[in-house]
Amino acid sequence: MKRRFVIVASGLALSLLLSLSLVVHDVRAADSAGPPVATPPRNALSLQLISIVNSGVNVQYDRLMAPNFSFGPSLGFRKSGGADIDVLESNFGIESRYWLIGREPFSRFDGRAMVGPYVSARIDFGITRDTQNGHVLGTQMSVAEGVALGMRFVIVRRFEVTPSAGFGLRTDFDPRGRLAPFWRGELGRFALLAGVMF
Amino acid sequence: MGRSFSARVALAIACSATLLAPACGDSYVEHAKVSYDPRFGDSTIMDIYGPTGDGPFPAVLMIHGGSWSGGNRTEYSDPAKRLARSGYVAASIEYRLTPAGKYPVDVQDCLCALAFLRLHASEYHVDPARVAAWGYSAGGHLVSIIGAAADEPTHTPDCPAAGGAPVAPPAAVIAGAAPEDFRGWDWASDYLGGHESERPEIYVRASPITHVRPGMPPFLFINGDADLIVPPDMARRMRDAMVASGNDASVLVITGGGHLVNTNKTGAWDVELADLTPEAWVAAIAFLDRTVGRRP
Structure with missing residues (x-):
């Protein structure tokens, strides 16, 4: 079951990336004629690669709102457990990024773009639900804030890879009040996104 | 604890958004540095956190990890406070x-702490019949061995709290990333006083899985499926052996979980123990509520 989920999630993710790349290629065919690309893309759609190898899918959208500033939501699901206890998690987050210089070595964008090093702040809302033999063991909700330092590389045309590292604070709480709230400092938070800019 | 759902969400966001977050939430009572065996100074102390009120409350003995050679009780301070705020x-x-605490000395210490908690139950508002144990890594091994083999003669502590008698096992066990079988696993030679070829009988006696029999307390195992130090197969084999003997045992495997790093909801990696992830907390509190109960 878990393997099938990973295969389906990976297939969907790859299909999404391929489709987007074809769209981008068609719409911006002229871009490939020669450097530099005239208009830096104002959008990016990325997948969290770590989640894909861990029975999850997490998609993040990024929209350039000002020359140095982008903003966007993310949505994700993750399946865990699988021995005696099954776990389903979902997450909605919002991240804002400040692009420090707007350039990086491999892109051909003319002018500043959502590339290169950035600092970000994000907030995430998540729900975790455990079940055992079809019986719901409980639910936990989380609110997590964090800051990160990352770097977006454009590797081929508009395909991007964005590693980041950061830290934050997470509050877990039980919506039914069964468990008292719990605060965790997340001292090491590592992410690896890959996607397409358009 | 009687807040509405929306009030809890608002409180969580407000608390989470400030570094003063620990000031939010229900209160608890703390007894710091309580000695359970005065002969060994600060090596045998405990911090006790409890709910406000007279109880008696169910209790959880929390045993930290650190390869039997490191770590300290503060690793579980925050989880212990959460349990105290939740009625335990x-x-x-x-x-x-190690080196002073080589097997079975540390097992004796853990059983002594368990005996102390029961002996002083009225002082700390504990129900002595409802004391569980929770540990991670080396602490997972220790809770497993006191759950499976408290009556093994070499495990009997000689501390005043135990009075020289065997100590009854905990009423329930949560074992996170616990080495359940030392045979063929070469990470514990310092702890066990030599390699398996040199001390095969110690490797057998120190392995919780070799003590499985009917009548054991309920176990919940929590393991990461990408844990390269303590593979989750150990927990699965222990669970299978326990269930085959008529015991209550279940496994929570954290997908993508390592020994010290786990995947969070956003798909990123966090430095965190598997037994403190949100999914582990949900499973753990459900297990504790079912086995040792909460506020009467």
């Missing part, structure tokens, strides 16, 4: 570490 007395203990 939680005692996070120190125990003697």
Whole structure:
């Protein structure tokens, strides 16, 4: 079951990336004629690669709102457990990024773009639900804030890879009040996104 | 604890958004540095956190990890406080570490702490019949071995709290990333006083899985499926052996979980123990509520 989920999630993710790349290629065919690309893309759609190898899918959208500033939501699901206890998690987050210089070595964008090093702040809302033999063991909700330092590389045309590292604070709480709230400092938070800019 | 759902969400966001977050939430009572065996000074102390009120409350003995050679009781301070706010007395203990605390000395210390908590139950508002144990890594091994083999003669502590008698096992066990079988696993030669070829009988006796039999307390195992130090197969084999003997045992495997790093909801990696992830907390509190119960 878990393997099938990973295969389906990976297939969907790859299909999404391929489709987007074809769209981008068609719409911006002229871009490939020669450097530099005239208009830096104002959008990016990325997948969290770590989640894909861990029975999850997490998609993040990024929209350039000002020359140095982008903003966007993310949505994700993750399946865990699988021995005696099954776990389903979902997450909605919002991240804002400040692009420090707007350039990086491999892109051909003319002018500043959502590339290169950035600092970000994000907030995430998540729900975790455990079940055992079809019986719901409980639910936990989380609110997590964090800051990160990352770097977006454009590797081929508009395909991007964005590693980041950061830290934050997470509050877990039980919506039914069964468990008292719990605060965790997340001292090491590592992410690896890959996607397409358009 | 009687807040509405929306009030809890608002409170969580407000608390989460400030570094003063620990000031939010229900209160608890703390007894710091309580000695359970005065002979060994600060090596055998515990911090006890409990709910406000007279109880008696169910309790959880919390045993930290650190390869039997490191770590300390503060690793479980925050989880213990959470349990205290949730209706459990939680005692996070120190125990003697290697080289002084080689097997079975640390097992004796843990059983001594358990005996102390029961002996002083009225003082700390504990129900002595409802004391569980929770540990991670080396602490997972220790809670497993006191759950499976408390009556093994070499495990009997000689501390005043135990009075020289065997100590009854905990009423329930949560074992996170616990080495359940030392045979063929070469990470514990310092702890066990030599390699398996040199001390095969110690490797057998120190392995919880070799003590499985009917009548054991319920176990919940929590493991990461990408844990390269303590593979989750150990927990699965222990669970299978326990269930085959008519015991209550279940496994929560954290997908993508390592020994010290786990995947969070956003798909990123966090430095965190598997037994403190949100999914582990949900499973753990459900297990504790079912086995040792909460506020009467």
